[in-house]
Amino acid sequence: MWPAKLTLILGAPVLLAAADTVAAPETGASQGQYRLPYEDGTTVKVFDDFTSHRPVGRVDLFAVAGARPYKVLAAADGVVKAIQNGFSEQLSGRAAKDCHNNYVWIAHANGEWSNYSHVAHGSVAAAGLRVGDRVKAGQVIGIEGAVGCAMLDHVHFEIAVPSSVAPLDANGFLTDNDGGRRERNPRFCGLGDHPAVKGQTYTARPCG
Template sequence: MKHNYRLALSITVAAPLALAATTAPPLPDSAGVYRLPYADGTHIKIFDDASTHRPYGRIDMTGAEGKAPYRIVAAADGQVMAIQDNYGEQQSGRAAADCRNNFIWIAHDNGEWTNYSHLRQGSISQGAKLRVGDRVKAGTYLGDEGTVGCSMLEHLHFEVAVPDANKPIDAGGFLLDNDNSKRERNARFCNVTGAVIKNQTYIAAACPVS
């Protein structure tokens, strides 16, 4: 059954999330194993991992040693559940409630969703030509890395989560019922030993065929 979560632009974004404690509690590992969500061969630098990101459980990464715009791809097979890519303004320094961000959420057969945020204006609907309800494969082009919304520099905000089945996200693309990051999962990536770590660089590639 397809769900259409394309969200009206007039709805106010959720209130800012509280900062996590200095030491983030451990998260459950993701049920799925995902590819790094950049085009094959892209060097990716992690500048906030799941333990250092505030709120915790998310990952901020950026393309490196190449030429922008960097291409963002699906981390696994799934269905597009929500798209927002009408915005074009960088709003660093504002409260989250005042920012307008671009994003795409993809649902996977294991019950987890992945989120790809701060993408360039129009790159999802016009560049990748994706619509809510579309099926994508791991490695499918989703859009371009950007700096739209609450962002200090061009990067991708990525997360794996298990949303509420009835009310998964709000108009700003934020997970609902996610106090203390309880819906977040520690993303497991193929071709990476352990979790990705802040300030380390990795190379994106397809997962080996099992």
């Protein structure tokens, strides 16, 4: 079993190179296509979408029907880049900087990374996941939870193009992301060319 508090990241934050720039999030959709990060057939509701989420550029999803416990799945093939698995406290109402959150970051071949936050304590370790592991789309990476700054059990999901110099800080947040400039609106399988919309429900399914 891993220690109660465990953060594994690529390295400490450093100054960003001048050439390490990306377009603002209003440029639109992700390059890649991603499955909703739940088991096939699970009904998922959007609590906040890419534009309504604060800060902007993320999507909050929660399962409303399906097999419990609600398993969190990798949205696409990739390599695990960071894990925090050791926290257990729900801290709704605090500023994000004051919350201790659990998360998994996965890097994809197209240069985008996906993030799955608020996963239940110990669930990533129970899934056998470690930094450096290669995962397949649909592979279980944890259990839906409410750890950290969370009002309810859900998955805080985001797609981003991280800095190539220092992708994450010590708390698992993207560096050089003022105004959500590194975020991308996820293109989810089964939604056509339409983004996920706040208040709408969708069914998780594989891509292709």
